[in-house]
Amino acid sequence: MENQNHIRYGLLDREDLCSAIKTMSKENLDELCAEIRQFLLEHVSQTGGHLASNLGVVELTVALHRCFDTAEDRLIFDVGHQCYTHKLLTGRRAGFDALRQFGGMSGFLKPEESPHDPCITGHASGSVSVALGMAHARTLQHRDYSVVAVIGDGALTGGMAYEALNSAGGSGEPLIVVLNDNNMSIDKNVGAMSRHLSRLRVRPHYLQMKKDVKTALGHIPGGEGAVNLISRSKRAVKSVVLPSPMFEEMGFTYLGPVDGHDVLAMCQLFQSAREMNKPVLIHVMTRKGKGYSYAEQKPEKYHGVSKFDVETGLPLKKSAPNFSAVFGAELVKLAQENPKICAVTAAMPSGTGLSAFSKRYPDRFFDVGIAEEHAVAMSAGMAKQGMRPVCALYSTFLQRSYDQLIHDVAIDHIPLVLAIDRAGIVGEDGATHNGVFDVGFLRQIPGMTLLAPASFAELRSMLRSAVAHLSGPIALRYPRGGEGAYTEDHSEGPDACLREGTDIVLVSYGTMINQTLEAAEILNKNNVISAVVKLNDLTADFSAGLLQRIADCGRVAVVEDVVHAGGMGQALAETLARSGIATRWIRLCNTGDTFAPQGAVSRIYEYYHLDGNGIAATCLEAMQHEKETGRPSV
Numbered sequence: 001m002e003n004q005n006h007i008r009y010g011l012l013d014r015e016d017l018c019s020a021i022k023t024m025s026k027e028n029l030d031e032l033c034a035e036i037r038q039f040l041l042e043h044v045s046q047t048g049g050h051l052a053s054n055l056g057v058v059e060l061t062v063a064l065h066r067c068f069d070t071a072e073d074r075l076i077f078d079v080g081h082q083c084y085t086h087k088l089l090t091g092r093r094a095g096f097d098a099l100r101q102f103g104g105m106s107g108f109l110k111p112e113e114s115p116h117d118p119c120i121t122g123h124a125s126g127s128v129s130v131a132l133g134m135a136h137a138r139t140l141q142h143r144d145y146s147v148v149a150v151i152g153d154g155a156l157t158g159g160m161a162y163e164a165l166n167s168a169g170g171s172g173e174p175l176i177v178v179l180n181d182n183n184m185s186i187d188k189n190v191g192a193m194s195r196h197l198s199r200l201r202v203r204p205h206y207l208q209m210k211k212d213v214k215t216a217l218g219h220i221p222g223g224e225g226a227v228n229l230i231s232r233s234k235r236a237v238k239s240v241v242l243p244s245p246m247f248e249e250m251g252f253t254y255l256g257p258v259d260g261h262d263v264l265a266m267c268q269l270f271q272s273a274r275e276m277n278k279p280v281l282i283h284v285m286t287r288k289g290k291g292y293s294y295a296e297q298k299p300e301k302y303h304g305v306s307k308f309d310v311e312t313g314l315p316l317k318k319s320a321p322n323f324s325a326v327f328g329a330e331l332v333k334l335a336q337e338n339p340k341i342c343a344v345t346a347a348m349p350s351g352t353g354l355s356a357f358s359k360r361y362p363d364r365f366f367d368v369g370i371a372e373e374h375a376v377a378m379s380a381g382m383a384k385q386g387m388r389p390v391c392a393l394y395s396t397f398l399q400r401s402y403d404q405l406i407h408d409v410a411i412d413h414i415p416l417v418l419a420i421d422r423a424g425i426v427g428e429d430g431a432t433h434n435g436v437f438d439v440g441f442l443r444q445i446p447g448m449t450l451l452a453p454a455s456f457a458e459l460r461s462m463l464r465s466a467v468a469h470l471s472g473p474i475a476l477r478y479p480r481g482g483e484g485a486y487t488e489d490h491s492e493g494p495d496a497c498l499r500e501g502t503d504i505v506l507v508s509y510g511t512m513i514n515q516t517l518e519a520a521e522i523l524n525k526n527n528v529i530s531a532v533v534k535l536n537d538l539t540a541d542f543s544a545g546l547l548q549r550i551a552d553c554g555r556v557a558v559v560e561d562v563v564h565a566g567g568m569g570q571a572l573a574e575t576l577a578r579s580g581i582a583t584r585w586i587r588l589c590n591t592g593d594t595f596a597p598q599g600a601v602s603r604i605y606e607y608y609h610l611d612g613n614g615i616a617a618t619c620l621e622a623m624q625h626e627k628e629t630g631r632p633s634v
């Protein structure tokens, strides 16, 4: 298929586009969709973003905007990573120049950006719940608007989706669920529902085939008997080839499957669904990456992209080695040595670096779909029965498993290894995806061990010790991307002093140690000589050595890219107070009491004064205040 990169924006440039869509001819709708694809390619190739999913829903989004008025009707895209056409059609074209950048337009739904975005999105499988809530509110307020949730086949692997379908179908509340089935999650979709959808997808072919067989038999002498036989056994055939849609059983009227690249065909169903005034599920079939050959062929590679060359499809920057890959490679080695080791992921096999493991040890690899709660509880079961599961989840998605970590894992001291990827600031995905809560919520759980490797070497060492740790759950947290200047391994013991100094003690952990060492260097140039202590174990008591250092110099700064509450800064301050260690000042450098915005990770560090200069400036300001007032400062 040709890449569509020579199209002009005749229709997209129309000022009355939103209203014009409602009455456009089929030809113009097709042309508009081609222009939108071209626009998306041009822009996403320059900013990065979620490409393949957006290319796949162009016609679907145009059809939704033709049939619904999103200023009044509520349209929720599950995850929201596929909402770019929606943004384009709701007056946010200029925003694409700074898509996902600091201060720029979000890549997800964001109500503060537009009244056409009904809620925040980013995490999967919640759209039907929120939509049902909005539908209930509408009914209670005697209002008259439609509520539509667009949920992907990947998002439909998540438990929340079933809780919501169950509740919606039971209630009978008028609600439209559009199932965008592209037979893909980020990677290959998994599970029994995915299989069920595949069977529903072949139904039109089956019906066509049945018609063809009937016609052919009708032409053969004696063929009518065969036709009658087929008709009589229709029920039996149906149950084998045409599974009765489970959605009907759940209280939804099921419509489809319909071609998700045919705007008018979809509009017909949307219209009917609205008139039915009950829960309706419309099964739409789309192709992920549609219209861009590279993305169609390898949708998993073009799900989320950095800047790339449209002609070649190649990224503009070569990807550097990263923690996920180091984790995956080390786990393969460990699994070779220990046949009990299994790997568990929740729909992120490549994101968590487990692709190689999945090929090498398919029997010991479990992708459970977008089901983090289930991943943790299932891993607990495996561990309880003597296996050694390593459950790899992104920090932000692990939030979903908080209860399972307490109930199914920690209370029974289950030796589960958690590999927490994307810990800390993740960058362009922004507030919904930052891993800034795990330190706080894991440290709350009795018996939990939390390690923070700062380099690839430390990740390897700590992973080795983690799989040998049998006395309870143990987690390792590491960031998106690669290591910094610090590449050593000082992972023994609760902490390690990387730099001596007596003016200030700088305390940090993980890759934040890089900025902290940089700050120490800057302070040095200002004649302030600081010690740098790297914490390895965030759940161990602070060592006597560290407390003595702080007592001796009386000035301490704790540097971390997590929220203030529950962070190591707060923990150290409490320990100092409890131990009666007075300080001249203590500075807690973190993301405070805020949701960190989107943007390049380095830009976010700068924003929070968590870069080398910012940390040094914070310490120098504290020194200055101390000098001027002679008093301790807070």
Ligand SMILES: Cc1ncc(C[n+]2csc(CCOP(=O)(O)OP(=O)(O)O)c2C)c(N)n1
Pocket: 053, 056, 079, 081, 082, 122, 123, 124, 125, 151, 152, 153, 154, 155, 156, 180, 182, 184, 185, 186, 288, 346, 347, 348, 370, 371, 372, 397, 400
């Ligand atoms: C709770 C949660 N877990 C994991 C993810 C990561 N994630 C984002 S999109 C996606 C796949 C979604 O697949 P689907 O809903 O079919 O959308 P498609 O990209 O195929 O259009 C995953 C796993 C997430 N956003 N939220």
Ligand SMILES: CC(=O)[C@@H](O)[C@H](O)COP(=O)(O)O
Pocket: 050, 079, 081, 122, 186, 303, 304, 351, 422, 426, 429, 480
């Ligand atoms: C939308 C979503 O949740 C994922 O696609 C996420 O953006 C992946 O993040 P990484 O790029 O860090 O794997």
Ligand SMILES: [Mg+2]
Pocket: 152, 153, 154, 155, 180, 181, 182, 183, 184, 185
């Ligand atoms: Mg999908």
